[in-house]
Amino acid sequence: MISLKNAGFSYGSRAILENVTQELAAGSFHFLTGPSGAGKTTLLKMCYLSLMPDSGKLEIFGQDVTALSREQITQMRRRVGVVHQDCQFLNHLTVRQNIALPLLVAGKNIEDNMDNLEDLLSWVEMDHRADAFPEEISGGERQRLALARAVIMDPDMIVADEPTGNVDWEMGQRLLSLLVELNKMGKTILLATHDLNLIRSIKGQVPASVLRLKDGQLNLAGARL
Amino acid sequence: MSFNPLEYLFGDKASDQVVPPRGGAAWLTGFASAAMAFIAVFALTLSLAVERLADYWALDLARSATVRIVAQEADLAAQTEATLQVLRTTPGVKSAEIIDKAAQLELLEPWLGSSLPADTLPVPQLIDVRLGEPGPDVQSLQLRLSAEAPGAVYNDHSYWRAPVLEASNRLRLMVMISLVLTAVVTVIIVVLSAHNALASNQGIIRTLRLLGAGDSYIARAFVRRITLRATMGAVLGMVLAMIVVLTFPSQPEDGGLLAGLSLSGADFIYPLLVPLLVAISAFAASRLAARYHLHSVT
Ligand SMILES: Nc1ncnc2c1ncn2[C@@H]1O[C@H](COP(=O)(O)OP(=O)(O)O)[C@@H](O)[C@H]1O
Ligand SMILES: [Mg+2]
Numbered sequence: 001m002i003s004l005k006n007a008g009f010s011y012g013s014r015a016i017l018e019n020v021t022q023e024l025a026a027g028s029f030h031f032l033t034g035p036s037g038a039g040k041t042t043l044l045k046m047c048y049l050s051l052m053p054d055s056g057k058l059e060i061f062g063q064d065v066t067a068l069s070r071e072q073i074t075q076m077r078r079r080v081g082v083v084h085q086d087c088q089f090l091n092h093l094t095v096r097q098n099i100a101l102p103l104l105v106a107g108k109n110i111e112d113n114m115d116n117l118e119d120l121l122s123w124v125e126m127d128h129r130a131d132a133f134p135e136e137i138s139g140g141e142r143q144r145l146a147l148a149r150a151v152i153m154d155p156d157m158i159v160a161d162e163p164t165g166n167v168d169w170e171m172g173q174r175l176l177s178l179l180v181e182l183n184k185m186g187k188t189i190l191l192a193t194h195d196l197n198l199i200r201s202i203k204g205q206v207p208a209s210v211l212r213l214k215d216g217q218l219n220l221a222g223a224r225l
Numbered sequence: 226m227s228f229n230p231l232e233y234l235f236g237d238k239a240s241d242q243v244v245p246p247r248g249g250a251a252w253l254t255g256f257a258s259a260a261m262a263f264i265a266v267f268a269l270t271l272s273l274a275v276e277r278l279a280d281y282w283a284l285d286l287a288r289s290a291t292v293r294i295v296a297q298e299a300d301l302a303a304q305t306e307a308t309l310q311v312l313r314t315t316p317g318v319k320s321a322e323i324i325d326k327a328a329q330l331e332l333l334e335p336w337l338g339s340s341l342p343a344d345t346l347p348v349p350q351l352i353d354v355r356l357g358e359p360g361p362d363v364q365s366l367q368l369r370l371s372a373e374a375p376g377a378v379y380n381d382h383s384y385w386r387a388p389v390l391e392a393s394n395r396l397r398l399m400v401m402i403s404l405v406l407t408a409v410v411t412v413i414i415v416v417l418s419a420h421n422a423l424a425s426n427q428g429i430i431r432t433l434r435l436l437g438a439g440d441s442y443i444a445r446a447f448v449r450r451i452t453l454r455a456t457m458g459a460v461l462g463m464v465l466a467m468i469v470v471l472t473f474p475s476q477p478e479d480g481g482l483l484a485g486l487s488l489s490g491a492d493f494i495y496p497l498l499v500p501l502l503v504a505i506s507a508f509a510a511s512r513l514a515a516r517y518h519l520h521s522v523t
Binding site (some may be wrong): 048050070071074075077078082084088089090091092093097101102104105106107149153 | 242243245246429431432433434435436437438439440442
């Protein structure tokens with residue numbers, strides 16, 4: 001699903017990732033952990049085609065991303081569901097409209113997907129807030145909204161950047177169980193978090209592995225959970 | 226695949242909801258476009274009026290001529306008679322009538338006043354000539370006149386006609402320049418407004434890109450907004466200008482320049498074209514601006 005070969009990335013002269021080599025198999029569940037500022041967001045951005053590696057190779061769905069045209073990048077972005085660290089909502093649109101946004105920009109008919117949209121709203125327990133605006137909802141609700149928007153296009157892979165960062169334990173568990181559910185449906189999950197308790201709590205739910213990012217290096221940490 | 230601008234603008238009505246509605250600055254585009262349309266319609270109406278007036282004068286002058294006879298009192302009647310004879314036997318001349326002294330004085334009244342001593346004033350004998358279509362062969366007519374009535378001077382008004390035509394040509398040119406300038410200003414306003422909208426929505430554009438929106442989708446949202454706003458402004462400006470023109474107090478036929486400030490029949494097509502042209506140029510200009518902007522940012 002994702003294949004990194006000696007991939008490197010730097011902001012200016014500051015190297016963030018160096019010689020990162022890793023394979024993420026289709027249907028796998030990966031945690032990405034590491035101290036704050038280690039480059040987790042940077043790595044995820046490469047996985048959802050917001051950044052391109054400076055060196056080495058990154059293949060997503062078997063395609064070398066640096067060889068893609070603008071149009072192909074747009075098409076590929078539609079196959080990756082993203083829960084951004086900073087959410088990235090359009091504040092002038094309602095919760096429902098924000099969830100439907102990926103459909104809208106892909107030129108899909110919203111009417112045809114209405115059932116899907118309502119199902120998603122109740123799946124993330126946001127039906128009662130569907131007509132609220134992003135600035136009117138709580139942190140936990142924002143993360144659930146972001147997750148609903150990430151799955152509306154039925155993507156093969158979901159990338160989530162610290163979705164539990166600003167919510168309490170209980171909400172964190174709720175979000176994790178939604179991701180587990182998606183993984184059981186066959187979707188590849190890559191979840192960045194620095195919360196080790198969250199990582200431990202998945203034990204017994206789905207097989208998952210932990211990638212640890214430190215000093216620009218990515219390593220598979222410990223045993224499979 | 227053929228490109229359909231109407232489909233582009235109206236095919237997906239939801240497309241521009243991704244751009245947040247903005248108050249003040251956004252209305253300036255519409256207002257500026259309304260002002261430009263108003264000026265354009267006004268310039269067009271004025272040019273139509275000038276055209277009509279110039280036609281009226283030029284045609285009237287072209288269809289008539291004057292023969293002036295300057296001769297000794299004793300000779301005058303004979304020469305007048307000979308002149309009339311020559312004129313009436315010339316092909317291309319419809320009629321030739323003596324303008325009697327009273328009528329001549331009447332013509333002079335605006336310049337000289339009405340208290341003229343009619344019989345002491347030496348006025349030449351004038352003959353009003355109505356020309357047919359085509360007119361007479363002026364050179365041979367003049368030759369014959371000089372043989373039959375040496376005091377007769379033929380004048381076909383080309384002397385007065387030239388400046389009328391010259392002035393109307395000049396006015397037409399100025400109107401054309403004004404129209405071109407309004408079009409240029411409208412395009413500049415649209416381009417600036419597109420750049421402003423794109424720049425102030427950087428964050429939204431980035432988000433849309435990450436959610437899988439292509440450049441053309443994003444461009445379309447902005448183009449749609451700006452084109453519709455500029456067109457609405459232009460329609461409003463056109464309607465206001467038309468109201469002013471149509472309620473213009475009507476004047477008698479020969480009321481000069483002001484009499485012509487009206488629209489009739491096919492003339493209405495010109496003001497109606499203004500919003501259409503604004504729409505087309507706003508569409509093209511904002512599309513170019515958006516594409517350029519989106520391509521320069523990754
Ligand atoms: N746009 C940027 N320009 C320059 N430096 C950046 C930028 N974004 C992140 N960084 C730096 O790169 C490092 C890694 O950032 P990030 O990937 O966000 O880390 P993490 O998500 O693990 O906390 C940090 O030191 C951060 O300051
Ligand atoms: Mg981060």
